[in-house]
Amino acid sequence: MRRPIALLARQLGDLVHASADADALARPRHAWFIGSRLALGALALAAIPVMLAAGGVPAPAILLVVGCVLQAVTAVFASRTGRLHDAHAASILSACAALALYASVSEGLGSPALAGLALVVLEAPLVGRIRELRFAAALAMGALALVAGAGAGAADARDLMGAFGVHSSVLAFSLGIALLTQREMRARALRERRLTAHNRLLVDGFGDLVTRHDAQGSVFYAGPAAGSVLGVAPGALTGRGLFERVHVADRPLYLMALADAGAGSALSRAQVRVRKGELDPAERASAPVYAWIEVRARRIEGDAEAGEDAEIVCVMRDVSTQRQHEAEIDTARAAAEAAAALKDRFLATVSHELRTPLNAIIGFSEMLADEKLVPSGDARQRDYARIIHVSGEHLLEVVNTLLDMSKIDAGTLTLQPEPFDVARLADAAVEMLRLKAEQSQIDLSAAIQPGLPELVADRRACKQILINLLSNAIKFTPRGGRVRLDVRREGDILVMAVEDTGIGIAAEDLPRLGEPFFQARGSYDRPYEGTGLGLSVVRGLVGLHAGAVQVESVLGKGTRFSVRLGFDCRVKPAPVHGGLREVLAEGSRDRATAASMVTSSKLSVLSDTVKKSA
Amino acid sequence: MAKTVLIVEDNELNMKLFNDLLEAHGYHTLKTSSGVEAIELARQHTPDLILMDIQLPEVSGEDVMQWIKSDDDLKAIPIIAITAFAMKGDEERIRRKGCEAYLSKPISVGKFIETVRIYLGDA
Numbered sequence: 001m002r003r004p005i006a007l008l009a010r011q012l013g014d015l016v017h018a019s020a021d022a023d024a025l026a027r028p029r030h031a032w033f034i035g036s037r038l039a040l041g042a043l044a045l046a047a048i049p050v051m052l053a054a055g056g057v058p059a060p061a062i063l064l065v066v067g068c069v070l071q072a073v074t075a076v077f078a079s080r081t082g083r084l085h086d087a088h089a090a091s092i093l094s095a096c097a098a099l100a101l102y103a104s105v106s107e108g109l110g111s112p113a114l115a116g117l118a119l120v121v122l123e124a125p126l127v128g129r130i131r132e133l134r135f136a137a138a139l140a141m142g143a144l145a146l147v148a149g150a151g152a153g154a155a156d157a158r159d160l161m162g163a164f165g166v167h168s169s170v171l172a173f174s175l176g177i178a179l180l181t182q183r184e185m186r187a188r189a190l191r192e193r194r195l196t197a198h199n200r201l202l203v204d205g206f207g208d209l210v211t212r213h214d215a216q217g218s219v220f221y222a223g224p225a226a227g228s229v230l231g232v233a234p235g236a237l238t239g240r241g242l243f244e245r246v247h248v249a250d251r252p253l254y255l256m257a258l259a260d261a262g263a264g265s266a267l268s269r270a271q272v273r274v275r276k277g278e279l280d281p282a283e284r285a286s287a288p289v290y291a292w293i294e295v296r297a298r299r300i301e302g303d304a305e306a307g308e309d310a311e312i313v314c315v316m317r318d319v320s321t322q323r324q325h326e327a328e329i330d331t332a333r334a335a336a337e338a339a340a341a342l343k344d345r346f347l348a349t350v351s352h353e354l355r356t357p358l359n360a361i362i363g364f365s366e367m368l369a370d371e372k373l374v375p376s377g378d379a380r381q382r383d384y385a386r387i388i389h390v391s392g393e394h395l396l397e398v399v400n401t402l403l404d405m406s407k408i409d410a411g412t413l414t415l416q417p418e419p420f421d422v423a424r425l426a427d428a429a430v431e432m433l434r435l436k437a438e439q440s441q442i443d444l445s446a447a448i449q450p451g452l453p454e455l456v457a458d459r460r461a462c463k464q465i466l467i468n469l470l471s472n473a474i475k476f477t478p479r480g481g482r483v484r485l486d487v488r489r490e491g492d493i494l495v496m497a498v499e500d501t502g503i504g505i506a507a508e509d510l511p512r513l514g515e516p517f518f519q520a521r522g523s524y525d526r527p528y529e530g531t532g533l534g535l536s537v538v539r540g541l542v543g544l545h546a547g548a549v550q551v552e553s554v555l556g557k558g559t560r561f562s563v564r565l566g567f568d569c570r571v572k573p574a575p576v577h578g579g580l581r582e583v584l585a586e587g588s589r590d591r592a593t594a595a596s597m598v599t600s601s602k603l604s605v606l607s608d609t610v611k612k613s614a
Numbered sequence: 615m616a617k618t619v620l621i622v623e624d625n626e627l628n629m630k631l632f633n634d635l636l637e638a639h640g641y642h643t644l645k646t647s648s649g650v651e652a653i654e655l656a657r658q659h660t661p662d663l664i665l666m667d668i669q670l671p672e673v674s675g676e677d678v679m680q681w682i683k684s685d686d687d688l689k690a691i692p693i694i695a696i697t698a699f700a701m702k703g704d705e706e707r708i709r710r711k712g713c714e715a716y717l718s719k720p721i722s723v724g725k726f727i728e729t730v731r732i733y734l735g736d737a
Contacts, residue, residue: 348701352669355698359719360627363635366723373638373723387627 008035017082021221021238025189030084033127034075037091041072060106064113067098088128092136095120100143108151109144109163117143117167118174125182133182137175144168206317211242213297213312217258219243220311229318230291231277247273247290254295261297261312270295271319292320353398357391364388404464405533408540415458415544417569422455422462422494423448426487429466433474441479444470449488456568461541468534469498469561476559477502490564497562504555538563545569617734618642620661622652622678623696624670628719632665632696632726639727641734649673653681656688663733668697668708676711683712692733696721 009031016030044065051057057065071091078087096117103111117140124136148164209230210223219242222234230237230245237245246254250272257270273290297314364384367373375381407413430446437444455462466485473483481501488495538561542549547565619636623629624647633643644655649670656664664682668675675695682688692714697704700718709716715729 344701348699348704351700352698355700355719356625356628359698359721360625360631362720363628363631363723367631367635367638370723373635375634375638387630391627 015079017079018235019082020084021235025192026084029127030078030082033084033088033091034079036123037071037075037078040068041075044068060102063098063102063105067094067102070094070098085128085132088124088132089135092120092124092132092139096136096139096143100146103147104150109147109160109167111147114144114147114167115170118170121171121174121178122181125178125185130182133175133178137171137178140171141168144171209316211237211314211316213258213314215262215309215311217243217255217262217312227277229293229316230274233277236277242274245275247275249273257295257297258312258314261299261314262310264299267296267298269297271323274316291318292323293317294319350398350402354395357395357398360391361388361395401533401537404537405540408537408544413540413544415461415569417456418459419454419456420459422452422487422496423450425455425459425463426466426485426496429463429470430485432467433470436471437474437483440474440477442474442477443482444474444484445482446485447487448485452487452489452494453567455494455565456570457545457565458541458569461544462565465538465541465563466496466498468538469496469563472534473498473500473502473559473561476500481558492566494565494567495562496565497560499558499560501558504557504559505551505553506555616640616642617662617736618644618659619730619734620644620646620652620655620659620664622646622649622664622670622675623667625667628667635723635726636730639730641730647671649675649678652678653685653688656682656691660688661691663730664691664693665730666693666695666713668695668699676708679708679711679713694729694733 012031012035013027015034016027020026020030044067048057048065051061071094074087074091074094077090078084081087099113099116099120103109103114106113121133121136121140124133128136144164144167148160151160207225207228208223209225209228210221211219212221213219218240219238222237222242224234226232226234226237232245235241243251243254250270253270254272257268257272260266260268271292271294274293276289276291293316295314295316297312300311300313302310364387367375368381368384375384404413426446426448430444434444470483470485477483477500483498483500483502486495486497486499539549542563542565545565546569547563550562550564551559552562553559619641621629621632621636621643623632623645629645629647633645636643644659644661646652646655647670650673652664652666655661666675666679670678675697679693679695682691682693689712693712694715694717695708695711695713696717696719697708698719699708705716705718714733717726717729
């Protein structure tokens with residue numbers, strides 16, 4: 001039995017006007033009114049063929065049929081407009097009129113149909129207010145009086161008085177019951193309203209959005225917090241409204257939470273993205289905004305005796321900020337861990353770089369100092385002393401690089417700009433590395449544009465830049481390869497480019513290049529010596545000159561580093577900077593893609609699919 | 615007959631140091647800076663001992679040690695790993711690759727000779 005009743009109740013619920021949704025107590029009144037009136041109408045229409053089959057419709061019965069159909073009309077009116085009280089009044093009026101007319105034209109006060117008047121009064125408090133009850137009682141009495149008046153001439157006065165007395169007593173009794181019912185219902189409504197208001201106050205106090213779902217998950221109530229949580233009117237969430245706002249990817253999760261809650265009594269939780277409202281029409285055009293919503297769903301048992309299904313109540317809260325904070329913490333932790341790992345690697349690398357020359361220094365000096373191990377012959381002893389000297393110099397170089405880097409990092413390195421001949425500086429840098437290149441059988445050459453203007457910059461820094469780039473190029477170029485320094489003018493810019501036929505740099509490593517201590521391979525299987533600070537120093541020194549470093553590389557083919565400086569580093573940085581951008585933009589058009597553009601102190605990375613000029 | 619030591623080291627100055635120390639103690643040396651060449655030399659000459667640097671171009675010394683120790687003809691040759699990696703965990707990791715001994719740079723000449731002698735059976 002329960003299922004069909006529940007089904008019917010749901011069907012009826014759909015007929016109730018939306019305005020009744022706001023008040024939980026109004027809904028059942030609407031539903032009852034519409035349902036009962038429609039049933040009466042249907043009954044009357046169904047009776048017509050039965051009466052026809054039984055030998056024709058008696059004329060008075062037509063009045064009853066019309067009365068019942070009018071009842072159905074008031075139901076339709078209530079369903080379409082939601083104006084229950086008006087519909088109720090019309091219903092009372094038409095019912096009393098139909099009953100009175102019917103009784104008058106048939107059996108008068110003796111008609112059993114007059115019992116219907118008592119029903120009209122009894123039913124009034126189930127639908128309407130005290131006003132409708134009074135109206136019903138007055139109309140019923142009026143109708144009774146009308147019937148009595150109509151029958152006055154024909155019937156025996158004593159019978160008439162008796163019947164009238166019985167009918168009015170029944171009506172008065174019914175009115176009494178109805179008044180009691182009315183009072184009881186009012187009290188109940190008041191209690192429930194207080195309770196609801198209390199609950200709502202609590203829930204609103206928490207700022208959480210409360211929704212009530214039927215067993216299918218469809219929303220039939222959404223709390224006023226819909227506005228503050230999701231930026232929509234509660235009505236926008238009813239039916240499938242809420243579901244359709246849930247992010248497509250999170251819908252299974254959302255449905256699972258509802259299903260879990262529906263299946264058991266435990267609280268089920270889910271965090272889902274829900275599209276925020278577009279109350280502001282300006283937002284409607286832009287991309288949808290999603291809020292992370294924590295949904296806590298619980299099943300609430302219905303009144304089984306009344307045929308009510310269980311419902312699911314969800315409490316929803318915006319946890320976007322919380323999630324964002326969690327994500328920020330994760331990012332910060334990852335960054336801290338990465339920094340710690342980098343520091344460990346740096347320490348390992350620095351330790352390695354210091355120990356390698358120290359090994360030669362300590363080993364050879366120990367041999368020289370040891371009677372049994374010292375080589376005979378001045379030449380060999382001098383050779384040992386030379387090795388100790390060279391190793392010491394190398395050690396000093398490592399230490400200086402470290403100091404430079406830490407000064408650049410701390411911002412305490414200040415430039416000492418002076419005018420100088422950049423061509424001579426470039427030649428000197430190449431000569432310094434000539435020996436190292438020859439040892440590795442690398443063809444080292446320089447192409448310096450004649451007639452370059454004087455460069456105003458920190459001379460020592462510029463020399464360091466060139467030496468670091470050249471020694472890097474030599475280090476990462478196999479035997480028989482080529483390293484070329486190209487110095488020329490491009491408009492207001494001096495370009496110093498070091499190009500090699502070395503191992504190249506993988507595309508994924510390009511962006512990290514120049515990060516302190518980064519060498520493109522893991523430290524333990526690194527085949528190349530070096531602290532990984534050379535490029536960091538270059539980057540830092542070029543940055544101090546408001547210049548730019550640019551790298552193009554093809555793995556296994558070679559690398560080209562270009563340093564771009566303004567001719568006077570004291571002229572900052574607008575014309576230089578603008579000029580740089582222009583030149584680089586042009587350059588990037590020539591090449592396949594530009595992975596990233598230049599800022600003054602960052603390494604810029606051009607595509608690794610660059611064709612090297614032969 | 616003098617015993618032969620194969621030195622695998624890519625830093626020229628350190629190579630000279632090890633070479634001169636060993637020659638001063640009457641040992642023959644074979645020298646290479648390449649891990650691949652080290653395997654070839656080991657096969658040709660079957661040295662009595664290998665000194666192995668860990669940071670090498672192309673192939674790392676750790677890999678070369680593993681190759682030697684998984685080769686039936688070569689695995690009997692003792693290996694002394696000599697490396698400038700001296701951070702926590704480095705020794706343990708390198709020892710796991712199968713070397714017989716581990717020395718960190720900078721070496722002490724006395725300890726170096728002593729270790730070499732132990733593994734050449736001259737101690």
